[in-house]
Amino acid sequence: MRLFSLEDTIAAISTPLGEGGIGIVRISGPKSLEIADRLFRGKIKPSQAPTYTTHYGKIVHKGEVIDEVILTVMRAPKSYTREDVVEINCHGGIFPLRKTLEAVLEEGARLAKPGEFTLRAFLNGRIDLTQAEAVLEIVRAKSEIALKNALSQLEGGLSKYIREVEREIVDLLTFIEAGLDFPEEEIELLSREEIKKRLEGIHRKISSLLEREKEGHILREGIKVSIVGKPNVGKSTLLNSLLGKEKAIVTEIPGTTRDLIEDWITIQGIPFHLVDTAGWRETQDLVEREGVKRTKMAMDISDLLLVVLDRSEPLEEEDKWLLQHTKNRKRILVINKIDLPPAWSPHNLPSPKIQISALTQKGLNDLRKEMAKCILKGEIEMGEGPIITNLRHLELLKTAYSYIKNAMESLNSGLSEEFIAQDLKTALSSLKEILGEEVGEEILENIFSRFCIGK
Ligand SMILES: Nc1nc2c(ncn2[C@@H]2O[C@H](COP(=O)(O)OP(=O)(O)OP(=O)(O)O)[C@@H](O)[C@H]2O)c(=O)[nH]1
Numbered sequence: 001m002r003l004f005s006l007e008d009t010i011a012a013i014s015t016p017l018g019e020g021g022i023g024i025v026r027i028s029g030p031k032s033l034e035i036a037d038r039l040f041r042g043k044i045k046p047s048q049a050p051t052y053t054t055h056y057g058k059i060v061h062k063g064e065v066i067d068e069v070i071l072t073v074m075r076a077p078k079s080y081t082r083e084d085v086v087e088i089n090c091h092g093g094i095f096p097l098r099k100t101l102e103a104v105l106e107e108g109a110r111l112a113k114p115g116e117f118t119l120r121a122f123l124n125g126r127i128d129l130t131q132a133e134a135v136l137e138i139v140r141a142k143s144e145i146a147l148k149n150a151l152s153q154l155e156g157g158l159s160k161y162i163r164e165v166e167r168e169i170v171d172l173l174t175f176i177e178a179g180l181d182f183p184e185e186e187i188e189l190l191s192r193e194e195i196k197k198r199l200e201g202i203h204r205k206i207s208s209l210l211e212r213e214k215e216g217h218i219l220r221e222g223i224k225v226s227i228v229g230k231p232n233v234g235k236s237t238l239l240n241s242l243l244g245k246e247k248a249i250v251t252e253i254p255g256t257t258r259d260l261i262e263d264w265i266t267i268q269g270i271p272f273h274l275v276d277t278a279g280w281r282e283t284q285d286l287v288e289r290e291g292v293k294r295t296k297m298a299m300d301i302s303d304l305l306l307v308v309l310d311r312s313e314p315l316e317e318e319d320k321w322l323l324q325h326t327k328n329r330k331r332i333l334v335i336n337k338i339d340l341p342p343a344w345s346p347h348n349l350p351s352p353k354i355q356i357s358a359l360t361q362k363g364l365n366d367l368r369k370e371m372a373k374c375i376l377k378g379e380i381e382m383g384e385g386p387i388i389t390n391l392r393h394l395e396l397l398k399t400a401y402s403y404i405k406n407a408m409e410s411l412n413s414g415l416s417e418e419f420i421a422q423d424l425k426t427a428l429s430s431l432k433e434i435l436g437e438e439v440g441e442e443i444l445e446n447i448f449s450r451f452c453i454g455k
């Protein structure tokens with residue numbers, strides 16, 4: 001299968017396309033240096049350059065100077081892919097980059113598939129699968145905490161944890177199987193009590209990873225926050241103020257926002273996915289009605305609601321309805337327009353409530369703090385240690401967990417140790433699959449196809 005061939009030399013533009021300071025064409029594989037030799041004109045031939053050195057020169061193809069470049073040589077095995085890698089730093093425009101890539105391809109490289117450089121690093125054993133996946137998570141990280149977690153995964157934090165659990169399972173299996181193979185021999189065996197203790201230890205380790213599933217979900221998806229309220233209370237103004245940009249249209253006409261408007265912010269390192277919604281009211285207007293329907297759906301799937309009330313106008317039926325219907329949800333009451341004379345007092349409203357002026361930004365910091373507090377309070381402690389953010393890992397861990405549980409139950413109900421060994425083996429192979437030690441090509445294809453080309 002082509003995806004897994006390591007014999008050919010691959011190349012791609014590794015920086016985003018568009019106008020930039022520089023752009024990089026990356027080449028990896030056995031012919032990298034040879035190809036570079038044919039295109040590069042400088043003081044030294046790339047194939048004679050020591051590893052980790054950079055060289056100034058020109059790319060010349062078919063007698064035509066394509067670009068003035070800096071070329072970097074990284075020799076196997078100390079490179080991203082563990083193969084010979086050449087990176088050509090071109091001027092940033094699309095044209096020189098494309099021309100350089102074309103020349104590289106004409107000289108014998110083939111265009112890399114998405115994620116193929118990272119795939120090679122994995123296939124060549126430089127990184128395991130969780131580390132390869134971390135590369136993708138780093139690119140996609142939506143907040144500092146997500147980035148930190150992905151970086152630690154790239155450094156092998158998660159792999160180390162899982163390898164420890166693997167080792168404990170293998171140790172236990174060795175004892176159990178020795179007992180099964182040589183029942184008559186005088187070898188030191190574990191008592192059922194000791195087996196139980198070890199199983200419990202393994203169980204604890206896996207479950208403590210699983211317990212942080214919720215944090216993983218947040219890092220992956222962010223906290224979904226819907227801004228709701230009747231028309232004209234200032235929802236879109238609030239969205240814009242939190243984002244620091246004019247994302248949503250704001251007018252004094254009630255019913256301005258019809259569709260959901262979404263964007264991301266981070267507060268204290270936590271990613272929030274904000275959704276501004278259509279004002280909540282009964283209406284005959286078809287478009288607006290559809291908008292309100294979407295508001296309902298957004299509300300249903302939110303982790304947190306910002307229920308916005310306008311303090312400068314008397315409360316109406318819609319406000320009361322919303323207050324009543326969101327009372328069992330995680331919410332913050334946002335009392336807006338405090339820069340205007342008040343028409344009522346929020347005194348009797350339940351907490352948490354924050355008074356703000358979305359227009360002048362007064363109170364906005366308190367609101368941010370409250371949003372972070374709602375999330376951190378008791379539920380999400382972004383503590384130390386790996387957090388599972390990847391659904392593939394999560395599923396496999398759950399499988400391992402259930403087999404360890406099976407093994408514990410078999411032991412408690414006095415079943416033969418053969419059953420326990422079987423469960424342990426299945427759990428072990430799930431853990432190996434997380435690290436990519438036992439994983440099918442189809443799964444690899446699926447993972448790496450989500451990367452961008454050039455990674
Ligand atoms: N004085 C004052 N005016 C505000 C404040 N927040 C919003 N407004 C004004 O209130 C009007 C409505 O604001 P929007 O943000 O469009 O209100 P909305 O809740 O999104 O309204 P719909 O999209 O129609 O549901 C605009 O004229 C805003 O300038 C505030 O804190 N103080």
Ligand SMILES: [Mg+2]
Nearest residue numbers: 235236256257
């Ligand atoms: Mg609006």
